[in-house]
Amino acid sequence: xxxxGWIALAIVGIVVLIVLICIYxxxxxxxxxxxxxxxxSQIDVQLKKxxxxxxxxxxxxxxxxxxxxxxxxxxTKARERMLSAGDKKEKIAAGAGLAAALKTIxxxxxxxxxxxxxxxxxMLQEQLDGIESKVAYARQYYNDSVLSYNNLITTIPxxxxxxxxxxxxxxxxxxxxxxxVKVSF
Amino acid sequence: xxxxxxxxxxxxxxxxxxxxxxxxxxxxxxLVYVIVRLLFPQFALVFLAFALVIMISHASVSYRxxxxxxxxATGAKPADPVQHAYLINTVEGxxxxxxxxxxxxYVVESEEINAFACGKDPKHASITVxxxxxxxxxxxxxxxxxxxxxxxxxxxxxxxxxxVAVLVGLIAILSYMLLRSYRFAKQDEKGKGxxxxxxxxxxxxxxxxxxxxxxxxxxxxxxxxxxxxxxAQLTRYPEGLASALEKIKKINQGKMxxxxxxxxxxxxxxxxSALDELFAxxxxxxxxxxxxxxx
Numbered sequence: 001x002x003x004x005g006w007i008a009l010a011i012v013g014i015v016v017l018i019v020l021i022c023i024y025x026x027x028x029x030x031x032x033x034x035x036x037x038x039x040x041s042q043i044d045v046q047l048k049k050x051x052x053x054x055x056x057x058x059x060x061x062x063x064x065x066x067x068x069x070x071x072x073x074x075x076t077k078a079r080e081r082m083l084s085a086g087d088k089k090e091k092i093a094a095g096a097g098l099a100a101a102l103k104t105i106x107x108x109x110x111x112x113x114x115x116x117x118x119x120x121x122x123m124l125q126e127q128l129d130g131i132e133s134k135v136a137y138a139r140q141y142y143n144d145s146v147l148s149y150n151n152l153i154t155t156i157p158x159x160x161x162x163x164x165x166x167x168x169x170x171x172x173x174x175x176x177x178x179x180x181v182k183v184s185f
Numbered sequence: 186x187x188x189x190x191x192x193x194x195x196x197x198x199x200x201x202x203x204x205x206x207x208x209x210x211x212x213x214x215x216l217v218y219v220i221v222r223l224l225f226p227q228f229a230l231v232f233l234a235f236a237l238v239i240m241i242s243h244a245s246v247s248y249r250x251x252x253x254x255x256x257x258a259t260g261a262k263p264a265d266p267v268q269h270a271y272l273i274n275t276v277e278g279x280x281x282x283x284x285x286x287x288x289x290x291y292v293v294e295s296e297e298i299n300a301f302a303c304g305k306d307p308k309h310a311s312i313t314v315x316x317x318x319x320x321x322x323x324x325x326x327x328x329x330x331x332x333x334x335x336x337x338x339x340x341x342x343x344x345x346x347x348x349v350a351v352l353v354g355l356i357a358i359l360s361y362m363l364l365r366s367y368r369f370a371k372q373d374e375k376g377k378g379x380x381x382x383x384x385x386x387x388x389x390x391x392x393x394x395x396x397x398x399x400x401x402x403x404x405x406x407x408x409x410x411x412x413x414x415x416x417a418q419l420t421r422y423p424e425g426l427a428s429a430l431e432k433i434k435k436i437n438q439g440k441m442x443x444x445x446x447x448x449x450x451x452x453x454x455x456x457x458s459a460l461d462e463l464f465a466x467x468x469x470x471x472x473x474x475x476x477x478x479x480x
Contacts, residue, residue: 035284042281123270130274137282140421145284 025161032149039142046135047095054079064115075101198341209352219386247351252303261291261313279335282419297437301450302334303347310338329426336415353397354446363390405449427477434470
C-alpha cells in the first residue's frame with residue numbers, strides 16, 4: 001500500500017516538473033519575441049525622428065543652397081518614401097535612402113561657409129548625428145535581441161518548444177548606407 | 186552565458202541592498218542604545234523604540250530619494266537641452282543600446298573629468314557628468330564613460346551604491362555623536378561601572394565607520410571592472426573608454442570637492458586619497474586601461 005503511495009507521489013512530482021519546464025520555455029520564447037518587437041519600435045522611433053527633421057533642414061538650407069535643388073528634392077522625396085513605407089523591409093530600405101540623401105546635403109554644405117556657420121544648421125547637424133548614432137545603437141540592440149531569440153529556438157531544449165517558429169532575420173546594413181557618399185558638382 | 190551572469194548580478198544587487206539596510210539598522214540601533222544608556226539611563230528603551238522608528242523611516246527615505254540626496258550633495262544641475270544636446274543624445278543612444286529607459290541627465294561644474302550614476306532602479310536613474318569631461322573628451326570617449334555608467338544602471342549597481350552612499354554617511358555622523366556623548370554622560374553611570382557597555386560602545390563608535398568604509402571600498406572595486414566590461418559591450422569599442430581613462434589619469438588632480446561617502450559612485454575616484462590601497466574605492470587606472478585594451 002505504502003509503496004503505491006510513494007510511486008503516485010513521484011509521478012505527480014515528475015508531471016508537475018514537466019509542466020513547469022514547459023511553462024518556462026514557452027514564456028521565455030514569448031518574452032524574447034516581445035523584446036524583438038520592442039527593439040524594432042526603438043528603431044522605428046528614430047527613423048521617424050529623422051524624417052521629421054527634414055522639413056526643418058530643407059527650410060534652413062534652401063536660402064543658401066540655391067544651386068542644389070536636385071539634392072534638396074532628393075531628400076524631400078526620400079522622406080516621403082520613408083513616411084509611406086509599410087513593413088520592416090521597406091522602412092529599412094527607405095531609411096537607408098534618406099540617410100544617404102541627408103549625407104549628400106551635409107557634404108554639399110561644405111561649400112557654403114555661411115550655411116555651415118549658422119546656428120540653426122549646427123543644431124540640425126548635432127541632432128542628426130545624434131539620431132544616426134541612436135539608429136546604430138537601436139540596430140545593435142535589435143540584432144542582440146534577435147540573436148538570443150534565435151539561439152533559444154534553434155538549440156535543444158528550446159527548439160522542442162518552438163513549435164515551428166523560424167529564426168528571425170537580422171537587421172542588415174543596407175548597401176546604400178555602406179557606400180561612400182557621392183557628390184556631383 | 187553572459188546574460189545569465191548579468192541576471193545573477195541584478196539578483197545579487199537586490200539581495201545585497203536588503204542585507205545592507207538590515208545591517209545598518211541593527212548597527213545604528215546598537216549605537217543609539219549605547220548613547221541613550223549613557224545620557225538618559227532611565228528612558229533607554231523608550232528612546233531606542235523612538236530611534237528605531239526614525240531609522241526605519243530614514244532607510245525607506247534613502248531607498249526612495251537617495252538619488253536626490255546624492256545629487257544635492259554634489260551640486261549637480263539638470264543638463265540643458267540646447268547647450269548639452271550632445272551629452273543628452275549620447276545618453277539616449279546608450280540607453281537604447283542597453284534596452285533601458287533613458288535616465289535623467291545632470292551636469293556638475295568641475296575641471297576634472299568624472300561621472301556617476303545613481304537612483305533606485307533603471308526607471309528612476311540619473312547620470313551626472315562633469316563639465317571637465319564634456320570639455321576634454323571626444324565622442325567615442327564620452328560614449329565609453331556614459332556606457333560605464335549605463336551598465337551600473339542596467340545591473341542595479343546604482344541601487345546598492347546609492348544606499349551605501351547615504352547610509353555610510355549616517356553611520357559616520359552617529360559614531361561621532363556617540364564619541365561626543367561620553368563627555369556628557371552622567372557621572373554616576375560612568376562610576377557605577379557600566380564599564381562593559383561603555384567599552385563596547387566605544388569600540389562600535391570607532392570601528393563602525395571604518396568597517397563601513399571598508400565595505401564601501403570592497404564592493405565598489407569589483408563593480409568598476411564589471412562596468413568597464415559592460416561599457417565595452419554597449420559601445421562595442423573598448424578603446425573609447427580606455428582613452429577616456431588615459432585622459433582622466435593625465436588631467437585629474439583628485440581635487441573634486443565631494444564627500445568621501447559618495448566617492449565610490451564616480452567612474453574615477455574624485456578624491457584619489459592614494460593613502461591606502463585598502464580604502465581605495467577604485468582599482469588602479471592602469472589596470473583598467475590594460476584590461477580594456479586587451480578586449
